[in-house]
Amino acid sequence: MGPLTPDASGVLGRAPPGEAHRMKRPEVPAPVLVLLAIVSVQFGSAVARTLFEDLGAAGVTLLRLALAAVILGLVTRPALRGWSGAAWRAAALLGVVMAGMNLIFYLALRTVPLGIAVTVEFLGPLLLALVQTRRLLDLLWAALAGGGVILLGAAGGGSAPLGGLLLAFLAGLFWAGYIVFSAKLGGIVPGTGGLTVSLAVAALLVLPFGAGGASAVLDDPRLLIGAAAVALLSSVLSYGLEINALRRIPTRVFGILMSLEPAGAAIAGLLVLHQRLGAVEIIALVLVTAASAGVTLTGAEPAEMAEAR
Numbered sequence: 001m002g003p004l005t006p007d008a009s010g011v012l013g014r015a016p017p018g019e020a021h022r023m024k025r026p027e028v029p030a031p032v033l034v035l036l037a038i039v040s041v042q043f044g045s046a047v048a049r050t051l052f053e054d055l056g057a058a059g060v061t062l063l064r065l066a067l068a069a070v071i072l073g074l075v076t077r078p079a080l081r082g083w084s085g086a087a088w089r090a091a092a093l094l095g096v097v098m099a100g101m102n103l104i105f106y107l108a109l110r111t112v113p114l115g116i117a118v119t120v121e122f123l124g125p126l127l128l129a130l131v132q133t134r135r136l137l138d139l140l141w142a143a144l145a146g147g148g149v150i151l152l153g154a155a156g157g158g159s160a161p162l163g164g165l166l167l168a169f170l171a172g173l174f175w176a177g178y179i180v181f182s183a184k185l186g187g188i189v190p191g192t193g194g195l196t197v198s199l200a201v202a203a204l205l206v207l208p209f210g211a212g213g214a215s216a217v218l219d220d221p222r223l224l225i226g227a228a229a230v231a232l233l234s235s236v237l238s239y240g241l242e243i244n245a246l247r248r249i250p251t252r253v254f255g256i257l258m259s260l261e262p263a264g265a266a267i268a269g270l271l272v273l274h275q276r277l278g279a280v281e282i283i284a285l286v287l288v289t290a291a292s293a294g295v296t297l298t299g300a301e302p303a304e305m306a307e308a309r
Helices: 017-022 030-049 057-076 085-109 114-121 123-132 136-159 162-188 193-218 223-246 251-272 279-297 302-308
Strands: 004-006 012-014
Touching: 030 057, 030 085, 030 114, 030 223, 030 251, 057 085, 057 193, 057 223, 085 114, 085 162, 085 193, 114 123, 114 162, 114 251, 123 136, 123 162, 123 251, 136 251, 136 279, 162 193, 162 223, 162 251, 193 223, 223 251, 251 279
Parallel strands: none
Antiparallel strands: 004 012
C-alpha cells in the first residue's frame, strides 16, 4: 500500500500506487556520505597495515584493487557497450591516479604511522581546495585545516623518516587528482559502474609491483579474508560513497571536508594498531574537525552546486 498523503480536503489517505511510485526517497546528505567514506577507508588502511608482513605493501595494494574490481563488477554489471570515448578516457585516467595514490600511500605506510601519513597526504586535497576557492570564507576554513595538519605533522613527524613523509605527500598529490577525475567520471557515467573499470585499470598497473607479494595467498588462503575486508572498506564502499557525494558538492568543498581524514586515521590507528594520541595531536584534530564542520555549515550556494555537476 502507498504512503499517507493529504487528499483534496486535506484529510490523509492512501496515495494511488502510481503516485507513491513517483515519490522520491529522501537522499542522504552528501557530507554524511563523505564522513562514512572516511570511516570506511581509514579502518581499511589500518587493516591493510596488519597484512604488510605477509603480503607486502604492493601485494596488499594489488589484492585490494583487483578484489574491489571483481566485487563491484558483480554488483553493478556496467553496460560497457554504450560507453562513449569520453567515458573510457575518464575511467582510465581515474584508474591511473588510483593506482598511484594507493600504491605510494601503502609504501609510505610501511615506515610512517597511519595518522601522520594521512596528515601529510591530506596536503594534496588541501592544496586543491586552496587553488579552487572562490570565497574568502572557504580560504579561511582551509587555512584552519592547514594549521591542524601542520600541528599534527610537527607532533609526530620527528619519528617518521623523510623518505616516508615524501611518499605520503606524493600520494596526496595523486589524491587531489583522484578528487578531480572522480568528479569527472561521476558526471559522465551514472551510478558506480565506472569505478569497476577504473579499479581494473589500477589493478593492471600495480600488477608488476605486487604480483610477488600477493602470491602468498596461494600458501595461506586465509589472507584473502583480510584482503577482501580491505577491498570492501577501502575501495568498494569508500569510493562508491565518494563518487556519489562528488556529484552533489563542488570538489573544493569535498577537499576541505576531507580534513577529517587525519582524525579518522588516528582513531583507526588507536583501535586497530594501538597507536595512542598525545595532547598536541588531539588539539590538531580539533582544528581540522572544526574546519570540516565550518565548511559544511557554510556550504556552497545552489548555483555553485549546479556548477559542480
